[in-house]
Amino acid sequence: MNKRFVSVAVLAAAISTPTVAQMSVEDQIETRQAAYQFASWNMGKIKAQTVDGSAAFDQNQVAAAAKAIAAVANSGMSVLYSRDSANDRAENTRLKPNFFEEPMKVQEIAVSFVREANALQELAAAGDQAAIARQFAKVGETCKACHDNFRAK
């Protein structure tokens, strides 16, 4: 619950920053896509080393990758989602307008992403490969939840 509280606090803090007002819609879209691409690269490293076994397990790398994913989750990305940045008003984005019609659903998924990413960071630091693989899947579920609900095909 504490982690959940902290997550909500971070999201609330992010929402209160004037940063969004200073960023163009194009910059919001580019920045959020960059953050997710950086997270995806790091998810791929953890998948390769703990799930697929296509790369040798290196705890330093996996721990660093998990920190990167948690850093993205905790970076207050809500400021990068202004109403004008959905795909009905902006280009180069698959964000669906219903993102702004379902704020509680968005927050639920965002808080889950933060919670599961923080848990992955802790497990990666501990180094139990099987536990990391299981938690990796939980983080992936939160990515998929957002894609399924709010990303155009």
Added chain:
Amino acid sequence: MNKRFVSVAVLAAAISTPTVAQMSVEDQIETRQAAYQFASWNMGKIKAQTVDGSAAFDQNQVAAAAKAIAAVANSGMSVLYSRDSANDRAENTRLKPNFFEEPMKVQEIAVSFVREANALQELAAAGDQAAIARQFAKVGETCKACHDNFRAK
């Protein structure tokens, strides 16, 4: 010295991963640009809150931003720099070929980036706004060192 040793170890570990062999030059370029854009967004938040004063200081946000920058610095980005990804062989990049002719200079700057970003993360967690602003400048110097040496105008 310990932090420096860890930084070098992380870089060495990154160099040993087969990840680069699995990524296209285009993916290497897109991924490293995404990582730096994510870091730049977070640098901007710290600058606004501790240097410019254009946004109210929020320690939670600044600490999260510093973690994001440190996560980028520690993510083993050296695997995203294959020789074919310089601007004499690839498009959509300003990376100059001399990056591959001066490996010790590259490592010196990379290790400095990791060291200063880790120090910023620690100071941001402590919360001394003036100290954070001073360390922010040190991190920025490592960004500039790489741009001045290896990024085309």
